[in-house]
Amino acid sequence: MTTIDVGVVPVPHREAPSRETYLNVAYTVKSWALTTDHKRIGILYLVTTTFALLLGGVFALVLRTEHLTPDQTIIDAYTYNRMFTMHGIVMVWLFMIPSIPTAFGNFLLPMMIGAKDVAFPRLNLASYYIYVAGVVWVIVALWMGGADTGWTFYAPYSAHSPSAVVPTVFGIFILGWSTIITGVNFIVTTHTMRAKGVTWFRMPLFVWAMYGVSIIQTLATPVLAISLLIVGIDHWFDWGLFDPHRGGDPVLYQHLFWFYSHPAVYIMILPAMGVISEVVPTFSHKNPASYKAIAYSTLGIAFVGFGTWGHHMFVAGISLFDAAAFGVLSMLVAIFSAIKVFTWVLTMRRGSVAVATPMIYFFAFLFLFVFGGMTGVAVATQSLDVHWHDTYFVVAHFHFIMVGGTLTAWLAALHYWFPKITGRMYPERWGIVAGTIVFAGFFMTFFPQFLLGNGGMARRYYYYDPVYQPLHVVSTVGAWLLGAAMLLTLCYLLVACFTGPPAGANPWDSRSYEWYTPSPPPKHNFPAEPVFELDPYDYTVPFPGELKAGGEQAPQEAPHA
Amino acid sequence: MPEQVAEQFEDLEKQAHAARLGMWVFLGSEVLFFSGLFALYTGYRTEHPYGFGVGVEHNTIAWGSVNTGVLLVSSYTVAMAVHMLRRGRNTASALLLGATIFLGLVFLGIKTGEYLKHFSDGIYPGGWGHFFEEHGDPGTKMFFTLYYCMTGLHAIHVFAGMCVLSLLLWKVLRRDIGAWAPHPLAIGAVYWHLVDMIWIFLWPLFYLIPGASQS
């Protein structure tokens, strides 16, 4: 039996007016800038990464607008080269990699395991400022004209490009250390800070995702750091580490780069999967079809993801033996991803599915992720990759995963935890409308690119054959639609921050541990030392009620009853 | 300020375990930081066995070997410093720490001397310098570029380790840490040992393993 209730208006909660929360504990700038509260650091990250998303989004819109005509439309070729590079750099390193782990991971991870804070709060604040320093460097690089090498910095061109390569790679190098510190912090927090009752297999699935992603962050990012350091040194001092004339081998650069950058794809998608694993049980009002399948496949993706990097290099001159090995290993990741997809779908079966904005984004995620994932398996096949390599087909494929997967999950998380973060509800109808437009705009932008790529349109080209123009125009219009929907979302969420109706501790009637505490949470997350007796997905009994000071739990009426 | 339990932890033991785990995860990260260069070394040595052999022949084996001894002994002194601190002998611990930092300085001094000698021989990173006019094999150029990159990065880590140990020395002298809370020094020492461990591998790669005899 499936019930659909659109536009849930939760019962306004009886709120003690003077309750201290992490938001009203202090209002000074210093109390935000020097905070060690993981929730405030999460908010700082959320604001900064959203700014990065806006910046990268503007680049994307300019690039799409440029492609309205086969020749020059609004920018010249050199600007185009630098802009697609900076679009990739901003979107990957400033937005997508930190977005969910640093904003929502910081905010939620300690709460989900019943801890007061992360293991190293001051290090956590330091990682934010290192991130900001990296952002500043990248913006300085932009101001100096930006790099034109593509976000991959392939040698040997990156050693001699006339653009601002050195400040760009230096900025990313700094960002990498922020990522590593956050990863170390999360791993240690998950191991040592779990409250009574939170065993490994009773952690909310989002915590598993954060744990898996932290492993990748700490172990893959240093390889990126060293390869970018080499690129910077090569460009600055001309040491020729990848110069064939001096014994270098450019393909080895690609090995190092993709040893990081393929796992980085899982840094982007694993947190998204974690969000989805929270959203689906809550809005299906049912436990996940298999908790352990999702938890283990998270670790499976994290580890197997390290052995697949070579599928980016099939046509770069790697040996047939290596290409075959990487092709097989790449297929393995698809198995783990498929396990997750089937588990989510099975979770909805016999559940009582409520259609709210996070669920709209889940449906979008499901469709786009499966579509993107299947085309990924196709391009990991060597014979097909020879045809599709460096075409719009690949561009469409990874945008389906990154935008269709990560961005929709990020939006789902933004709506799902909005009541917990702000203590207020967002407007449900606006959310559903904007979510639908995001999906439509996205599909319109990137589906034509599959056709373009298959038809032979190479990526990163400035001029193109006029036969491709109709599909390019469709894609550009879709991008505008997507941009408009994102702006709409930003507007109503900002308004709802201040005017939304109070949400209460648990507006979604979830069982996950972060909903036990009032919204917005007090400074130390829980009014009393929490002891969790229920599983985070046990929907067989009513919600025991939010935790009050003194430790007793007060039942509240469930909106979804 | 004596070592205190931070508010997010229940007791000092849990806090110590968290700090140790954090350090070891970070060491895993450090290993992969070096792994990129080690992988390049192995790949390039496979491609240019002869040129790399020429490079090994021209490296100053005596200085590299002395440096190996210096670092091994420094690892021993820092391990002894941890032992003494656990026994509550802060002064002995401080002396051993001082010795460790001094040995680190000796290591960096010898390393600097080696670099200067290479420069005077006309060996600069990137295959620049008159040395490569006689030894034009691309592998030899790559050998010395990697030599500067890897030993240079290692030297930066030695310096970082010395900074960490100096901070801990100060804490030992002020009795901020002692037998009741020896873990900050134990964790710092683990970092120093990793730096030693990396040199254990750099030494044979750059000084010991001769190359193929024919080009």
Add this chain to the structure above:
Amino acid sequence: MSARAEPEAAAQHAEEGPSPRALTYTLIALLVLAGLSLALRFAHLGGFSFLAALLIAVIKASLVAVVFMEFLHEKPTVRFAFATGLSLFALLVVLLVADVLTRTIPPLSNPPGTAQRYHG
């Protein structure tokens, strides 16, 4: 929760660690192994010199890890964390070298006379 743990209670929890005697013997073993490695440098082992030198280095690193770093006394989580790092290191080196070794085309190099370099 106390602001500061009782010194006696915490001292009981503190690990004893290896004895000074064990530390000294380890240092001697390390120096002997280093000497052996140095001697092998002049022994003309041909293709085996790479293996021999690396084997000795691995033994030395293991000694440092086990005795000096007290690796085996750490909790399983700690050992797992570091072992994961090492195995990924191995994965990177193995698959990268496998590529170089199994290429059927010669290593990349500029044809003679074409090595003009672009200085931007």
